[in-house]
Amino acid sequence: MTVVVDRTGRPDLPLLRVTTDRLVLTFAPTRGGRLLSLTADGRELLWQNPDLVDADLAPVLPVASWPASDGGMDTWANLGGSKTWPAPQGWSGPDEWAGPPDPVLDSGSWTVEWTATDTAAAVTLTSADDPRTGLRVVRRFDVVDGSPSFSEHVAFVNTSTTTRRWSIWEVCQVDTARAAGRPVEEAAVVVRSAAAVGESADEVELDLGSYEGDVVSTRQGADVRLPLGTGVAKRGYPRAAGTVELHGADGLEIGLTTTPPAQGTWPDGGSRVEVWLQRPTGSAIAALEGLHPSAHLVELEVLGPLTVLEPGAESTLDVEWTTGGR
Secondary structure, three states: OOOEEEEEEEOOEEEEEEEOOOEEEEEEOOOOOEEEEEEEOOEEOEOEOOOOEOOOOOEOOOHHHOOOOOOOHHHOOOOEOEEEEEEOEOOOOOOOEOOOOOOOOOOOOOEEEEEEOOOEEEEEEEOOOOOOOOEEEEEEEEEEOOOOEEEEEEEEEEOOOOOEEEEEEEEEEEEOOOOOOOOOOOOEEEEEEOOOOOOOHHHHOEEEEEEEEOOOOEEEOOEEEEOOOOEEEEEEEOOEEEEEEEEEOOEEEEEEEOOOOOOOOOHHHHOOEEEEEEOOOOOOEHHHOOEOOOOOEEEEEEEOOOEEEOOOOEEEEEEEEEEOOO
């Protein structure tokens, strides 16, 4: 099969689709340059917000009527998919990213360019220059026909006149509705760890927030397995080897891998991998600015080290995506 790149979508939500014989990647350039949909052998892997788009990725309501993303988390038009953000996240000063919501990096209009041959395609998405972080973000995806995997290369460019310090943070939202509630032996998030088998749990896993329910991880050798659908929580992994995966009853569904450098400092207590776990809740969570979880999903998150960027300087992160294409 020839690799095909085509424009699709609607005027208020234009999309770019890359089709191979194993994968279909659909990007939403005008909504933060995100990878909105990823299907492997016909099966959708990412989560999209059903309040905003339908199964065909068409807006349920005109985009102009979506939440304005101009206040707290309760105003965030969380479209879903996978996006690149700067870390650390926070609201105490200019060295923290005060999002989402965010009008440039999460929901702004990015440019998109691509090249394609019969056997491969490269898609490059570029943000506007963000005045809050001083960053321009560039995401390049390389896809090869016949493979259930692909690669992503991310660059942060400091376009400001001052020195900045950021970590590249890939945040991939995955639908877990079908797997929620299964035992961890059948369905789980798996964090590959470089820790020694005997290291204590608090050296391997950090509780970055427990908001609802009871999320209790288990160890499988050095690796960590997290249950699906038991609560709303955030966990961080300073001893991660750089890989986080979602496993279902049939094995690997999707995984993201980076290669952490031997030396470096990471945000959130040194977390190289982070996981957000969510299930529907009966009410909004006050500690999360009124965010009301309404779906079963997880966020598979990989981070690069914090890097000091002088004006004009660049940092990069390479992410390998693997699917359990059958």
